[in-house]
């Protein structure tokens with residue numbers, strides 16, 4: 001399972017993802033940490049007027065990682081989401097994506113390109129749409 005890059009405050013131990021240089025609570029430099037690529041759904045919603053370059057509807061979820069960081073994730077759909085449900089989280093260029101654990105264990109297309117408006121998609125989204133997202137793997141059978 002993928003790791004998520006984050007940062008931790010050495011003073012209050014607050015964890016953020018994506019990483020920040022300074023703790024939002026203190027003027028203290030944060031230290032880089034690697035976080036597990038899963039978390040629990042805090043809330044979720046669907047945007048029907050998503051940002052430029054993304055096809056509607058855009059499904060997003062607020063996910064809390066085990067270390068406590070809360071991140072917004074994009075996903076392919078939200079109909080199977082429930083508050084408290086554990087999902088896999090993957091980061092691509094500091095954009096986070098959730099996928100369902102236990103259902104899809106095979107590769108799946110996790111992102112849908114915004115039709116023929118691709119040239120207007122930002123550089124960030126361009127790198128995202130090129131990628132096929134892996135489903136979460138059974139960790140006991142994961143190859144080294």
Ligand SMILES: [Zn+2]
Pocket residue numbers: 009010011012013014023024025026028
């Ligand atoms: Zn702090």
